[in-house]
Amino acid sequence: MRTLPFVLLLVLATPASGQSFNIDFGPETSLPSSSHGAAGLPGAWNAIGVVTAFERVPLVGLDGLPTDARLYMFGGSNLSLLTVDEAATTGEDEALMDDMLIGPCDPVDVCIWVENLAPGDYEVITYGRTPGDPAWICPLRVDFATTGPVNVGGAWPGGHAETVTYARHEVTPTNQKIGLHSGTYGGYVQAGINGIQIRKVEPVSVGGPQAGTTAIRGIAPNPSAAAQVIDFVLASPATGGSLEILDASGRIVRREPLAGRSAGPHRVTWDGRDPDGRPVAAGLYFVRLHLPGRTSPPPARLASSGCADPRVASASARRPERSPRASPRCPNPRRGRAGDRATCWTRWGRRRRPAGRGPRRPVCLRPPRGAASNGAGRARSRSLRPG
Numbered sequence: 001m002r003t004l005p006f007v008l009l010l011v012l013a014t015p016a017s018g019q020s021f022n023i024d025f026g027p028e029t030s031l032p033s034s035s036h037g038a039a040g041l042p043g044a045w046n047a048i049g050v051v052t053a054f055e056r057v058p059l060v061g062l063d064g065l066p067t068d069a070r071l072y073m074f075g076g077s078n079l080s081l082l083t084v085d086e087a088a089t090t091g092e093d094e095a096l097m098d099d100m101l102i103g104p105c106d107p108v109d110v111c112i113w114v115e116n117l118a119p120g121d122y123e124v125i126t127y128g129r130t131p132g133d134p135a136w137i138c139p140l141r142v143d144f145a146t147t148g149p150v151n152v153g154g155a156w157p158g159g160h161a162e163t164v165t166y167a168r169h170e171v172t173p174t175n176q177k178i179g180l181h182s183g184t185y186g187g188y189v190q191a192g193i194n195g196i197q198i199r200k201v202e203p204v205s206v207g208g209p210q211a212g213t214t215a216i217r218g219i220a221p222n223p224s225a226a227a228q229v230i231d232f233v234l235a236s237p238a239t240g241g242s243l244e245i246l247d248a249s250g251r252i253v254r255r256e257p258l259a260g261r262s263a264g265p266h267r268v269t270w271d272g273r274d275p276d277g278r279p280v281a282a283g284l285y286f287v288r289l290h291l292p293g294r295t296s297p298p299p300a301r302l303a304s305s306g307c308a309d310p311r312v313a314s315a316s317a318r319r320p321e322r323s324p325r326a327s328p329r330c331p332n333p334r335r336g337r338a339g340d341r342a343t344c345w346t347r348w349g350r351r352r353r354p355a356g357r358g359p360r361r362p363v364c365l366r367p368p369r370g371a372a373s374n375g376a377g378r379a380r381s382r383s384l385r386p387g
Contacts, residue, residue, distance in 0.1 A: 026099030
C-alpha cells in the first residue's frame with residue numbers, strides 16, 4: 001500500500017473565545033455540560049433543533065456570551081431529529097451522540113452554515129455517527145476545506161475516535177462563512193450530524209520571542225509535502241526534556257531529546273516518520289516542548305492533508321478544493337466509476353416501483369471489493385423506501 005506524503009501547517013489554538021463554538025443538535029434537555037469537550041474544546045454548548053430553512057439562529061461562544069455568528073440550515077423539506085437511547089453511550093457522550101439532525105438527501109443533503117465569522121483559519125469537528133445503527137455511514141464534508149469528504153460510522157469505541165464518531169477539517173473561509181454537509185446530493189439515503197465544534201486558530205508567529213521565554217517559533221517550509229524544520233528557542237540550558245510530536249489521539253509518534261542543548265535558538269527536522277523509520281499516516285499532529293520542572297508552552301498543531309503529489313500539496317493552502325456538490329453523481333453511473341471529487345464508488349440501479357408507491361429512486365449499492373472508502377472501511381448504504 002502506497003503511503004501518502006504529508007503536508008504540515010503549524011498553527012496554535014487561541015484561548016476559548018467568542019469565535020469558537022460548540023453545537024449540539026437536539027433538545028436542551030439532552031445538552032452536554034460546559035465541562036465536556038468531546039474531541040475539541042470544553043465550553044458552553046448551543047442546543048439546536050430543526051430550524052425553518054434559512055432562518056438565522058444566534059450562537060454563543062465557549063464562554064457562554066452572545067456573538068455575531070449565526071447558524072442556518074437547509075435539507076429540503078424533510079429534516080428531522082433522530083433520538084435513540086443507545087446502551088453503549090453514557091453521560092456527556094450520550095447527551096451529544098444519542099440524537100442527530102437527519103435528512104433523506106432527496107435530493108438536497110443535510111446542509112449547515114455558520115456565518116458572520118471573523119477572518120482567519122478554523123478547525124471544524126463534525127460528529128456524524130448514527131445512534132442505534134453503527135453500520136450506517138455518513139459522508140461528512142466542509143466547503144473549501146483542505147481535505148475532502150470523510151466517511152464516519154461504526155461501533156461505539158468507548159470514546160471519540162476520528163472516522164468513527166467525527167471528522168476533522170481545516171478551512172479558511174473567504175466570505176466569513178463555513179458550510180458543512182452530511183450525505184450526498186441526490187443520494188436518496190439518510191445522512192445526519194450529531195453536533196459541531198468550530199475553533200478559530202491562529203498561525204504561530206515566526207518573529208523573535210520575548211527574552212527569557214521558551215517557545216516554538218515556526219516551521220519552514222509551510223505548507224510542504226517534504227521534510228520541515230521546526231524552529232524553537234530555549235530560555236535556559238536543557239538538562240532533560242524533549243520536543244514531542246503527537247497524533248490527534250495524543251499518542252507520541254516522534255520524540256527528540258533536548259538534554260545538552262544550550263539556551264538560545266535551535267531547530268529540529270522532521271521527515272514525517274516515526275522512530276522506526278516508517279512514514280506516519282496523513283492526519284493532524286501536534287508538536288510541543290516538554291521540559292521537566294517547567295511549564296511547557298502550548299502545543300502547536302500540525303495539519304496534514306495527505307496530498308499525493310508535492311505540486312498539489314504546495315498549492316493546497318492557496319487554492320481551495322471545489323465543493324463536491326458541484327458534481328453530485330458519478331460521471332459514468334452504469335460502470336460505477338468514482339466521481340471527480342468524492343470517492344463515491346456508487347453503482348446506480350433501478351428498483352421496481354410497487355403500484356401506488358411513488359416514483360423510482362436510485363439505489364446506492366455496496367462499493368466494489370477492495371475499493372477505497374476514505375479510511376472508514378467498506379461503506380454500507382441503504383436506500384429509502386419510495387412513497
